[in-house]
Amino acid sequence: MKAYHQLIKGPIITEKTHSLKEAGNKLTLKVSVKANKIEIRKAIEALFKVKVLGVNTMQMMGKKKRLGKSDGKRPDWKKAIITLAPGEKIAGYEGL
Numbered sequence: 001m002k003a004y005h006q007l008i009k010g011p012i013i014t015e016k017t018h019s020l021k022e023a024g025n026k027l028t029l030k031v032s033v034k035a036n037k038i039e040i041r042k043a044i045e046a047l048f049k050v051k052v053l054g055v056n057t058m059q060m061m062g063k064k065k066r067l068g069k070s071d072g073k074r075p076d077w078k079k080a081i082i083t084l085a086p087g088e089k090i091a092g093y094e095g096l
Helices: 015-024 037-048
Strands: 008-011 026-031 052-060 064-067 070-073 077-084
Touching: 008 037, 015 026, 037 052, 037 077
Parallel strands: none
Antiparallel strands: 008 026, 026 077, 052 077, 064 070
């Protein structure tokens, strides 16, 4: 198992994730591809001292890109939607 700070890559800030945060107290994070739901839950609870009710993960495929004759692909990544207990907040995430 990796260290907790290596599992969490960063927040995903879009209009859809903002509405999820307001409606259902859900946070969307970019996480390590090899992390599972149990490791993600433990990392969030240990790093931010909050109670996590649920973790939903999904594999995101990297987009295909092209520059002239060269074809390429961005790396695949993993997204996690974290459901926090009612009343719980992450201080750094609230201002975003």
